[in-house]
Amino acid sequence: MSTGIRIEVDHRAGGPRAGELRHPEKAHRPDQPIARKPAWIRVKAPTHPVYHETRALLREHRLVTVCEEAACPNVGECWAHRHATMMIMGETCTRACGFCNVRTGLPDALDTGEPGRVAEAVAKLGLRHVVVTSVDRDDLPDGGAAHFAATIAAIRDAAPGTTIEVLTPDFLRKPGAIEVVAAARPDVFNHNLETVPRLYPSIRPGARYYQSLRLLDEAKRLAPGIFTKSGLMVGLGEERAEMVQVMDDLRIAGVDFLTIGQYLQPTVKHAAVAEFVTPEHFAEYAALARGKGFLLVSATPLTRSSYHADADFALLRAAREAARAA
Numbered sequence: 109m110s111t112g113i114r115i116e117v118d119h120r121a122g123g124p125r126a127g128e129l130r131h132p133e134k135a136h137r138p139d140q141p142i143a144r145k146p147a148w149i150r151v152k153a154p155t156h157p158v159y160h161e162t163r164a165l166l167r168e169h170r171l172v173t174v175c176e177e178a179a180c181p182n183v184g185e186c187w188a189h190r191h192a193t194m195m196i197m198g199e200t201c202t203r204a205c206g207f208c209n210v211r212t213g214l215p216d217a218l219d220t221g222e223p224g225r226v227a228e229a230v231a232k233l234g235l236r237h238v239v240v241t242s243v244d245r246d247d248l249p250d251g252g253a254a255h256f257a258a259t260i261a262a263i264r265d266a267a268p269g270t271t272i273e274v275l276t277p278d279f280l281r282k283p284g285a286i287e288v289v290a291a292a293r294p295d296v297f298n299h300n301l302e303t304v305p306r307l308y309p310s311i312r313p314g315a316r317y318y319q320s321l322r323l324l325d326e327a328k329r330l331a332p333g334i335f336t337k338s339g340l341m342v343g344l345g346e347e348r349a350e351m352v353q354v355m356d357d358l359r360i361a362g363v364d365f366l367t368i369g370q371y372l373q374p375t376v377k378h379a380a381v382a383e384f385v386t387p388e389h390f391a392e393y394a395a396l397a398r399g400k401g402f403l404l405v406s407a408t409p410l411t412r413s414s415y416h417a418d419a420d421f422a423l424l425r426a427a428r429e430a431a432r433a434a
């Protein structure tokens with residue numbers, strides 16, 4: 109992981125936006141010093157040869173990944189197993205969340221060749237399970253729902269054995285968008301609540317808690333066979349009682365799988381870490397969530413929505429079968 113300096117400007121040397129400020133809307137904010145991470149969060153720099161092969165293949169297909177754009181700490185481990193989370197519809201987001209390192213601004217027009225290139229890369233990487241996410245595209249009438257559907261269809265064609273997980277934006281004020289994605293039948297429909305409702309104005313200012321919940325509820329109603337999944341970050345100042353309430357809300361919306369991970373501050377202009385939650389505290393959250401009836405819970409400091417998503421998908425299927433047999 110970086111200090112704040114490296115990712116204030118675009119890190120892709122030679123890229124079309126190299127040297128530009130990634131977060132112009134945050135430039136005026138006072139710096140928030142980045143706290144030293146505890147030992148349980150440190151990760152090694154990527155060195156594995158397969159990491160470099162994965163990187164080269166993604167570059168060759170001109171694909172963007174959230175692994176890089178969000179400066180994910182797990183990139184060395186995931187890419188060494190050829191697991192990369194594709195980020196479609198460009199690398200510029202129309203929202204300006206307080207936690208997120210993805211560039212903010214006005215995105216480019218959609219690239220209609222992208223679904224095919226994603227599908228080709230999925231086939232070449234030989235993925236059993238792929239996670240496809242995107243930037244928020246508030247500028248598009250459907251929020252990018254049709255592009256998600258086209259990407260799912262292209263992957264089904266090129267890699268019929270691969271299971272598909274989508275991690276979508278909230279489609280706020282995009283009527284019909286959830287229906288379009290659900291009709292494309294991903295295997296997992298994931299949307300992250302990210303944090304407790306009290307912190308939305310500072311952490312997800314462009315989002316609405318109840319819209320995110322509604323999306324998850326609606327996806328389950330439209331396609332009950334699809335697994336639904338959501339993720340939360342901790343360490344932003346949330347209270348335990350608030351976490352319990354969010355878990356209850358997610359269960360009421362029928363969500364199957366909950367992920368919980370530690371928030372890490374990407375730059376000095378992003379929200380400060382309020383607390384490094386200990387592994388023991390994560391285990392407590394996991395036990396609490398399991399008690400609420402989620403089919404699967406993953407809660408560790410380095411858990412991210414897409415971390416170990418392929419192995420977790422197999423566990424999800426097994427848990428559903430066990431629940432049906434019981």
Ligand code: SF4
Pocket residue numbers: 174175176180181182183184186187191192193412413414415416
């Ligand atoms: S956890 Fe997800 S975003 Fe992070 S490197 Fe792994 S696949 Fe990429």
